Amino acid sequence: MPALNGRKQIVILGGGCGGVVAATNLGRKLGADHDVILVDRRPDHLFMPAFLFIMLGERQPQDISRSLSHLQKRNVRVVQSEILGIDPTRQEVALAKEKINYDYLIVSLGLQTRPDLVPGFAEASLHPWEMESAVRLRDALSAFRGGRIVVGVPLGTYRCPPAPYETQWMLDNYFRQRGIRDRVEIEYFTREPEPTGELHDPVVWLDAESKRRNIKQNYEFVVRSIDPENKLVQGLYNYKINYDLLVMVPPHRPAQVLLDSGLADTETGIRVDYDTLETKWDNVYAIGDCADMPASKAGGVAHQEADVLAHNLAVEITGKGKPVDLWLHTI
Ligand SMILES: Cc1cc2nc3c(=O)[nH]c(=O)nc-3n(C[C@H](O)[C@H](O)[C@H](O)COP(=O)(O)OP(=O)(O)OC[C@H]3O[C@@H](n4cnc5c(N)ncnc54)[C@H](O)[C@@H]3O)c2cc1C
Incomplete structure (x- = not known):
């Protein structure tokens, strides 16, 4: 009324x-x-x-x-x-x-998460951007004994731009605490260019902190699709990144x-x-x-x-x- x-x-x-x-x-x-x-x-x-x-x-x-x-x-x-x-x-x-x-x-x-916007995403990525997926990621991490974990971001806006960095670093700590960090490779990809400049610039510091933790940073990587069967993130211009566990942020839209x-x-x-x-x-x-x-x-x-x-x-x-x-x- x-x-x-x-x-x-x-x-x-x-x-x-x-x-x-x-x-x-x-x-x-x-x-x-x-x-x-x-x-x-x-x-x-x-x-x-x-x-x-x-x-x-x-x-x-x-x-x-x-x-x-x-x-x-x-x-x-x-x-x-x-x-x-x-x-x-x-x-x-x-x-x-x-x-x-x-x-x-x-x-x-x-914003709503839109896994459907990247072919293969829904089958491939476990991520902490939704509750249900965060729970599944927890179970996958606790069963993880070694291999390559790839964290990455999609094109466009998403909830909390710094959170993909927190994700990488928390995974680094998590595997250190479990005593198996030497058996886990962690990589990150983003479509952003490699930052340059002084360390007081936040993006330069984020990059330096990830590298200090031995997390490889892949810049200017634009995801085209994911091949869950072969565990492969397919980028533009035929760039590819292999993973054992993919922790990619889903695309977001209104x-x-x-x-x-x-x-x-x-x-x-x-x-x-x-x-x-x-x-x-x-x-x-x-x-x-x-x-x-x-x-x-x-x-x-x-x-x-x-x-x-x-x-x-x-x-x-x-x-x-x-x-x-x-x-x-x-x-
Ligand atoms: C992993 C992660 C880490 C984060 N860390 C931080 C942080 O450290 N600091 C920080 O400030 N922010 C952080 N954020 C971001 C923060 O959670 C969001 O920016 C914030 O929740 C946005 O608030 P909002 O009210 O705009 O939308 P939301 O909190 O997303 O709320 C929208 C609500 O609308 C409802 N809704 C949507 N569509 C409909 C519909 N059609 N019908 C009925 N209901 C609907 C949803 O159910 C939801 O409850 C983080 C987010 C994530 C995922």
């Missing part, structure tokens, strides 16, 4: 980093005077940075999951549903069993519902005003990985954006307080 008697209905799409922070803040600030609704297909919030610890067996899935229903204590109604459509002209979101209207819409649907509804472009996500996070549609805002901001695809960025947007919307809705500027602290 649309808002009645001055009540506003704020709908938040996505219960990841950005959505949970926005919902918590708005629920606290608006109390019972307005309606805050959060929608996610999952019952739980997953803390994705900890997928790396799942990979090593240092955390269990339940350690890094929290039921979104806890938000109800903060005056947030949680709806578990697939989001099927967004109609910004009617101010309406289509869910599996109902349609909900909004006065304000915050879109925080992240959520399909954002593409289908015309809110997002395939490569860049949702265009937003860099200061206000407004989209071109009235009262529709985007934050986090799905927003086209000059910032990393990082939970820290989503959190800061959610804090500022929730504050500014609460000021607009209640007429109390002053808006604040978005001042992102990120690389």
Whole structure:
């Protein structure tokens, strides 16, 4: 139902980093005077940075999951549903069993992983970019007795650009602790050129740190396909890398519902005003990985954006307080 008697209905799409922070803040600030609704297909919030610890067996899935229903204590109604459509002209979101209207819409649907975009990927790569794959990678690592592990990244954007480096280094430590590092080769590939310059430049330092750990770095390697039978990553110009265990980051794209509804472009996500996070549609805002901001695809960025947007919307809705500027602290 649309808002009645001055009540506003704020709908938040996505219960990841950005959505949970926005919902918590708005629920606290608006109390019972307005309606805050959060929608996610999952019952739980997953803390994705900890997928790396799942990979090593240092955390269990339940350690890094929290039921979104806890938000109800903060005056947030949680709806578990697939989001099927967004109609910004009617101010309406289509869910599996109902349609909900909004006065304000915050879109925080992240990025979705798209293994289908690289032939052979789904059969070949185990990676910590999704919970289920991180669990399978943990089991493969614990059974690994020696050979070549190849970590790599796809073309385009993906969640947390530094995480592939953390992955290499955590694998290095893991095999040292098991006392078999000398039997494990670790390699990395990226389409980026080899960095040059001073060590205080982060990309130069990342390269140096990997090499210090005896991890071979393959630069300007663009994946074309993977041959799981022959355990071969096939690159452009007939470059090839053999592996025994492949830990490649899947390609990422905006959520399909954002593409289908015309809110997002395939490569860049949702265009937003860099200061206000407004989209071109009235009262529709985007934050986090799905927003086209000059910032990393990082939970820290989503959190800061959610804090500022929730504050500014609460000021607009209640007429109390002053808006604040978005001042992102990120690389
Ligand atoms: C291995 C790894 C390590 C990382 N390390 C760090 C780190 O150290 N620091 C850091 O800041 N960030 C890190 N990140 C990145 C961080 O997790 C993301 O940037 C962050 O989660 C983005 O938040 P978000 O709210 O934009 O999207 P997400 O957290 O991805 O949330 C999106 C939500 O939308 C839901 N959703 C999507 N489509 C639909 C639909 N159609 N219907 C219903 N629900 C839908 C999803 O279920 C999901 O819950 C890491 C990520 C990974 C994978």
